[in-house]
Amino acid sequence: MVEMEHIVQKLEQTLGTSLGLKTLNAQEAAWLKESMTASQRHGNRIGHHNVEEALGSIFRGERETSRKERTHAGAYEYEALNEVWIPVNRQDPVRVIVADRNVLTESEIGLITLLLSSIHETSPGIVSKSSVKVEDERRAQQLGSWLKERLQAGELLAELPDELLLRSSLTEEMVPFLLINESEHAPTPSYKALQRLLKSYFDGDIILVPLLDKEWIILANQELLDGITTDDKEDTPAEGDQDLLSLFCMGLYELVSTEWVGDFHISAIPAVNALHALPQTVGMLRETMTIGRTFQVKEHIHLSTGLHLERLVYSIPEHQRNQFLREYAAGHTDLFEDSETLSTLESFFELDCNVSETAKHLYIHRNTLLYRLDKIKQETGLDVRSFSDAVLVKITLLLYKVTKRK
Template identity: 30%
Template structure:
């Protein structure tokens, strides 16, 4: 998938938080304004959502609702868009925001101004806060929560809308602690801001590096987790490997895999749910029975039924893994 298209997918939800989107919705109605998902429709006119000179994405309106006067109005609105650097943003966060949104050649000389040792490796943790409200006042509150957690210096960068990037120097040295730290941050955001949040722990990188590409790649993983409706609120690369493997297959190949492995039982919702829970409970029959509120004998009967119909002994790890991939594929196909 092209970088621009994937980046657009990643930012699709956040474009709806922008001033231009909200303004066009007030004028034309929510059902009329569309967010470009990578395939622009021929009967629509598209207008850029910008942060300074950087284009974040495109908003579309049907030609049928546009006359010459309304087009001129929108062109004015496009030029008047306020920057998305939420209130209270300054200092090093602005530098990092530039690094994330512009090509390396435009800012490489600025990097030395931050005076980091040459061997410093950084890491990004991405926070996506679930809200449809205006996020103008959200950054200072989240910044206070996040940057006060670690003793060492860190920087919270408002990327766009309700998406924030927490930049952590010496990332490798702190990584073993970060999963628990982030869980605490999410709990605090929920209790103090009354908002839920998803998080992705990125990989370490040196600087200067093409950070724009790095961020787009990691945000694509975030989007993948959203597409597969992954329940975990703290995500990381290793967790997503099975999903990445599936994404490398065509839709036809995924359909073929599902059909060959579980085609005979796919419509048996009770049995499929039982197998999913069995896999989530690490192939433990007793724990699965507890989770499903059924007797252990009933649970064993359902396993035997699955084995008989599919010929797959799901109690063995090597077979369980293939069934797990099939279930993930179903969640993407349905």
Template identity: 35%
Template sequence: MISNQILQNTIDGLKSITRIDLSVIDTDGQVVASTYPDSDGCEAEALSFVDSPADSQVVQGHQFFKVMDDQHLEYILLAKGTSDDVYMIGKVATFQIQSLLVAYKERFDKDNFIKNLLLDNLLRVDIYTRAKKLHIDTEAKRVVYIIETKHEKDTNALETVRTLFASKSRDFITAVDERNIILVKEVKVGETYEDLEKTAAIVIDMLNTEAMSTAHISYGTIINDIREVSKSYKEAKMALDVGKIFYSQKNVVGYSKLGIGRLIYQLPIPLCQMFIREIFEGKSPDDFDEETLSTINKFFENSLNVSETSRQLYIHRNTLVYRLDKLEKSTGLDLRVFDDAITFKIALMVVKYMKYMESRDNY
């Protein structure tokens, strides 16, 4: 169904071109859009016209037209005046609204199809049958983006994304819940994951400037067949969660760049607890003071380079060595040794994951 605002914009545009007043009345006799105030007195005539076999008629200085949608009466259009020119404009307006009904119904059908595709609610044979009926290419390369906005039901953000991709008829924008906007984007020949990252950055910038909205974006892997859209969607969902845990400083996270975080995210919590207990003998690696944690993180950032880490921390090299020795005594892990460093890094990530899951369960 077309919104009343769309109908109002349509007849306002037609009046500005033709200077003919128009009004749209629904089958219950209610005026839903009008360019002039005295159309309110025509409801009774409109209701009588609903039962008339005629497609158009002249009543009390107005020409009445039936707006049909697939042989079903949707609206009554009124054109003010009785001349042949008014009749012609009325027919044009009727055709325009009927075309809008078809376009919006097709968009609605495509939207439903994409939603069911994302949620894996369709049989394989139904996917190809419905895609063919809706003129959707089944073999185009695509990728799924999830755009999570700060506020629920952020209509400004949704309209901004729709506007950004409005000219690209092979892309689909929908929503499966109140916070996430889903973009199923066609991937052109030669496009890489770096290009997908740039597209996400453009969307972030547009949302910040146009919709005054902050967002996080994740995306799945590029797929080659329409039945794999749900796979890319599930990957994007995982990337969104993993990004919140391990890459909270990033606004854009791709599934292909999740690294070891993707593996940790799929571990059962009891196994994580056992790992921490066995490695640290009941202690937790995040129980260290702020100074020790900042030293550890900086050491990892600099690929276990003692000289560069001490320089960036503005401390003497021997001071850093002393801190690392102290850490080794308390944990049994020497971060200057690659295997021990990997163990400690994974432990930190496991603890982050456990805390995230605990907070989500409490929420």
């Protein structure tokens, strides 16, 4: 594969001139496109220089010193930076070869332009694909910076401004995911590698936006998820959207954690309008991640649709949580320190207080489970087989978790 970085290095060695490779911002790209259009109208081209003339002038050591004698066909002087830009791909002028405006001669510009044309003819699409990948990352970083600024300012309902380059790629119904890697020593996946992996899993284009270090937001069109979960819907028609989203996140987590070693976590919420209040969406994803990791310590996938009661408990002020524990659970919180009791209660509540199903899930005899529940009743005075008592124990358990984590 032809890499532009390698080509620029070879050109530097051949010409004995300092060159660079630059990705333009939106304002610079707009100026370059306008300049290219104007040069085409006025016929300012270097086409009358053939390859032999360009090479001959270079190796004879001829250098034009007067700018008035030079024809910048294929190159454009950006006076604000005192630079000369040569578009890598004239069809998509986002990346340019850059040099000091007084360094390159007309013949050298001709050689570079002819070389780039030759590359496009012999390897169509290679350079443009590389340019597109770089542009994708630059646009994602631009959106990520805007989101961080809005979140820091507390502007959660801010709408995307028109100047954001990724705005045209967002739709009114996209499913957002938040991916975090908390490994201290494991290497962070590069943007390109992560984007490539996600596209292969979603089987289509997705929006990957870097936020904080080792934190990314993923936006996928609802149609991509519908296509992937079609088989799941046919096999399990009774499952709801939460279950399908959970299955999808499980596959995504397994893919990422298998590809890279690390402690990854994923949070997700139902489809949102990505054009409006995107900062609020990021805030909800982060909150879901925090709440999920507070109450579901061993889990790596956290869905907002399965954390309603936990979200309510988390919103209670700390002093009120402590007061509740003192009044209703005084002397009983030690019960939650016992791993066997804790796993029994969590499984019992997760399975809708069904004794038989809980015993099967824990791989214990039904009488063993009843013995454990009776022991909890003796120590707390609360029978979790009773609805009102079960609610009280459940809330106490959640309050204990969030207070302990704090």
